[in-house]
Amino acid sequence: MTLIATRPGPGAARPYRFPQVVRRAVAGGQVVAAHLPGQNLAVALLLLDAGAGREPVGKEGLGGVLAKALEEGTAQRDGTAYALAIEALGTELVTGLDWDSFQVSVQVPVDRLNAAVELLAEAVRTPRLDPADVLRVRDDEATALRMDWANPGPRADAVLRADLFGADNRWGRPMYGDPDSVATLEVDDVTVFHSEWFIRPGTLIVAGDLDRLDLDALAAAAFAGTGGGPVEKGGPIEVPLSGRRKVILVDRPGSVQSTLRLGHPAPHRAHPDHVPMSLAGTVLGGAFTSRLNHLIREVHGYTYGIRGDFASSRRFGRFAVSSGVQTAVTAPALVESVGEVSRTRLTGVTEEELDVARSWRAGQLSVELQSPRAIAAALTTLVVHDLPDDYHARLRESLLAATVEEVSAAAAAHLHPDSLTLVVEGDSAVIRDELVAAGLGEVVDHTP
Amino acid sequence: MPDSGYPWPIETTRLDNGLRVVVSEDRTAPAVAVNLWYDVGSRHEPEGQTGFAHLFEHLMFEGSVNVAKTEHMKLIQGSGGSLNATTNPDRTNYFETVPAEHLELALWLEADRMGGLVPALTQETLDNQRDVVKNERRQRYENVPYGDAWLRLLPLLYPPGHPYHHATIGSMADLNAADLATFQAFHTTYYAPNNAVLTVVGDTTAAEVFGLADKYFGAIPPRAEIPAAPDGRTVPATGRPAVETVTTDVPAPRVYVAHRTHPYGTTGYDVTTVLATVLGTGRGSRLYQRLADGERIAQPDLVGAYGVDLAYAPAPLIATATARPGVDAERLRAGLAEVIDELATVPVTAAELDRAKALLSTQWWRHMSTVDGRADVLGRYATQFGDPAKIAERLPAWLAVTAEQIAEQAAELLGAADRVTLTYQPEEKA
Structure with missing residues (x-):
């Protein structure tokens, strides 16, 4: 044999350094920037406290409609002229929304960032919001959601969320809304939401070569004409566990796969167990080599992939497992998945597994944080969760220092197999009897 | 430049x-x-x-x-x-x-x-x-x-x-x-x-x-004979359009229009890349302006055009649109075809060309902003063109494409006789 049999060990470690962070208060707003010397591309991202958590109950999807409406023309030019102006710089306006924030960003060669931020601010601060345009955008968004909801997944996600958090609460409803909630939005909903949340300065995130950028000028453009201060964000929400496992069946006749969404409530982002808990999630379901993927994909061949993780926002969190499995093996796949969650809770993680999980998570910081877009996202995390400049360096250390005992204790404290809600979106007529026979819990049919 | x-x-x-x-x-x-x-x-x-x-x-x-x-x-x-x-x-x-x-x-x-x-x-x-x-x-x-x-x-x-x-x-x-x-x-x-x-x-x-x-x-032995794939560089024209309609469980009518262009890496395909961006990338593109914004027959998030970067035969250019509620597949198909046909007859303006090139430049540098992005493209150029250094030529080649070249390519390759049209039609619900 011509190959070298001995696996080589690592060379000398070259520690990762997060780029230098610059924070500045300018023109009534905050600037948080990362210096990327020599980088030709730059990203600017305006972060507003206007996430889905700010939408009133019954108005889900408001932020998404407003995001699209921003581009339908401004005080200075119509929608077509706006599109041509910003795309001539080489960027589109990219909007994003999560529970905690609304984000709008541009990505351009560094010498065009100023012009791009001016256009970004023009759309965010002075959109035309012509009623006819707003209604058309609303209808388009409702149609887009209907298209999306024709795929497997969104219905199952919504059913799980409602069961975990209660459909009476905003956080018990889909983050982006659903086709019906969007269809009933009114022009006033959109204009009021804009005036309440989009005129406050917010935070400008910049990732690029700061030697070639003028942060004060960027901030002046981003914060021009703004007013109003930060608003109280609200504390963590206590979400009770159900204490009773159940199966909710969402019918999708003729489906060749069953879409699985298993979950229960979990701690919010600032919980002290955040690091060991997320490592427990990594061992269980967060990586290709994790327990769930190994068992359900590699051993049984039931699926193309299965993942499980803890996710958290400022006010709440959840543990969830998601997959798509062949219809014929729906019940065994669920039984095995629940079994693996139970086993991880009871017996914790092994040193060998944890070693992979912590090195992977720590190494990912140097591997993934390369592009200006990725660095901007990392800065966003600092701002949304009030974290210090050296957060990423400290995160690396705490990942590497986590012990088997700490991670196993977090698994025991935060995994609750007996409180899991198991949502199955698939062909009811084919799988229902087997799900009942599997004895995982009461089987309930979802009624839309 | x-x-x-x-x-x-x-x-x-x-x-x-x-x-x-x-x-x-x-x-x-x-x-x-x-x-x-x-x-x-x-x-x-x-x-x-x-x-x-x-x-x-x-x-x-x-x-x-x-x-x-x-x-x-x-x-x-x-x-x-x-x-x-x-x-x-x-x-x-x-x-x-x-x-x-x-x-x-x-x-x-x-x-x-x-x-x-x-x-x-x-x-x-x-x-x-x-x-x-x-x-x-x-x-x-x-x-x-x-x-x-x-x-x-x-x-x-x-x-x-x-x-x-x-x-x-x-x-x-x-x-x-x-x-x-x-x-x-x-x-x-x-x-x-x-x-x-x-x-x-x-x-x-x-x-x-x-x-x-x-x-x-170093010690892994080479293989003497590695069989080549069949040669696909010439695709005989049939002289008539290919049309397929699928009636199935979809939420709205959707049309795909496709054409064979040039292999990736050729000047002809550089023209295709810029043409596709003019036609179908962004809100300023012709498809968006005409079908999503102007006539309002297409859903704005689902209209676009792109080339598929294949190197060993004329690579596909694909344009697609999905109907707004109340718009039938035939109207959408006619609208899509009309915008593509006009690439040959309505000259691309300087503003359209600059917009496309600016978007392509950002896209190129975004791809180059990570080590993994760069490694994959170098591997491509070494494998397909025998020299990784040719990677440096692509962006300048895109930026050199002219409006005349786009019109010529549209006239030569995007005609109705060379067109593939695939339509999805929602099933009638009982």
Whole structure:
């Protein structure tokens, strides 16, 4: 044999350094920037406290409609002229929304960032919001959601969320809304939401070569004409566990796969167990080599992939497992998945597994944080969760220092197999009897 | 206009066994990207063996002589790395990005599966990964609305026997018929050092990589005869449009229009790239302006056009639109066709051209902003054009495209007689 049999060990470690962070208060707003010397591309991202958590109950999807409406023309030019102006710089306006924030960003060669931020601010601060345009955008968004909801997944996600958090609460409803909630939005909903949340300065995130950028000028453009201060964000929400496992069946006749969404409530982002808990999630379901993927994909061949993780926002969190499995093996796949969650809770993680999980998570910081877009996202995390400049360096250390005992204790404290809600979106007529026979819990049919 | 789309160093060598090695040093971050392009894709598959190249890609993660089953993933993730592999009609690529101190581990793993896969390949592994691939087919193509569009477009664009006639995912029947000996032979035939390019980008030096490449790959024997894929460069014109309509469970009518253009890497395909951006990228594009905004017959999020970057035959240009409620497929199809037809008759303005070039420039630099992005493109240029340094020419070539060239190409290649039209029609609900 011509190959070298001995696996080589690592060379000398070259520690990762997060780029230098610059924070500045300018023109009534905050600037948080990362210096990327020599980088030709730059990203600017305006972060507003206007996430889905700010939408009133019954108005889900408001932020998404407003995001699209921003581009339908401004005080200075119509929608077509706006599109041509910003795309001539080489960027589109990219909007994003999560529970905690609304984000709008541009990505351009560094010498065009100023012009791009001016256009970004023009759309965010002075959109035309012509009623006819707003209604058309609303209808388009409702149609887009209907298209999306024709795929497997969104219905199952919504059913799980409602069961975990209660459909009476905003956080018990889909983050982006659903086709019906969007269809009933009114022009006033959109204009009021804009005036309440989009005129406050917010935070400008910049990732690029700061030697070639003028942060004060960027901030002046981003914060021009703004007013109003930060608003109280609200504390963590206590979400009770159900204490009773159940199966909710969402019918999708003729489906060749069953879409699985298993979950229960979990701690919010600032919980002290955040690091060991997320490592427990990594061992269980967060990586290709994790327990769930190994068992359900590699051993049984039931699926193309299965993942499980803890996710958290400022006010709440959840543990969830998601997959798509062949219809014929729906019940065994669920039984095995629940079994693996139970086993991880009871017996914790092994040193060998944890070693992979912590090195992977720590190494990912140097591997993934390369592009200006990725660095901007990392800065966003600092701002949304009030974290210090050296957060990423400290995160690396705490990942590497986590012990088997700490991670196993977090698994025991935060995994609750007996409180899991198991949502199955698939062909009811084919799988229902087997799900009942599997004895995982009461089987309930979802009624839309 | 930049002189170069690649302002980083490139160094190359070729080992005695034919393995080409490309290195591009960049000390910005303590990470290295390792990338292998094997010059084998679904274009090499004979009839009855569709899907083999892709299934084989799965088998490459299931162990080799010195690497136990599933250990490959565990070692890369355990070193903090990211990894994956993809198969397309042209080629199969394998890649990992790791913290720089684990470069040697990544090279050892890649060498072991290049030189030592066959003895470790078992029937059990084959059966298991065949199931995984069938699940992939269900998840990506069968269980989602419009998911099989690509599977339907290819045979409309390329005749039977053409290397791009069938899709890379292959057919379930062919996969079921596959036996272990066929896969062992597949590896022996194509996974040879003289059929591959190894690219490393990031926190290392060319000297270090060349030394390690020789240490780990140097003794793997070359393969004398590597069969070429069928030649697909000429696709005879049929002289009439290809039309297919599918009535199925979809939420709205959708139309795809496709044309054969030029192979990736040619001046003609540079024109296609800019043309596709003028036609279908962004709110300022012709399709958006005309169908989503102007006539308002298309859903704004689902209108667009793009070229598929295939290098060994005239590559497809695809334009697509999905109907707004109340708009029927026929009207949408007519609207889409009209906008494409006008590329030949209504000259592209300077503003349209500048917009497209600005968007393409950002897209290029975004791709170049990570070591893994750079490694994959260098591997492509070394494999397909024999010289990784040609990577620097692409962006300037896009920026040199003129409005006249776009009009000429539209007149020459985008006519109704060469058009493929695939329409999805929602089922009538009882």
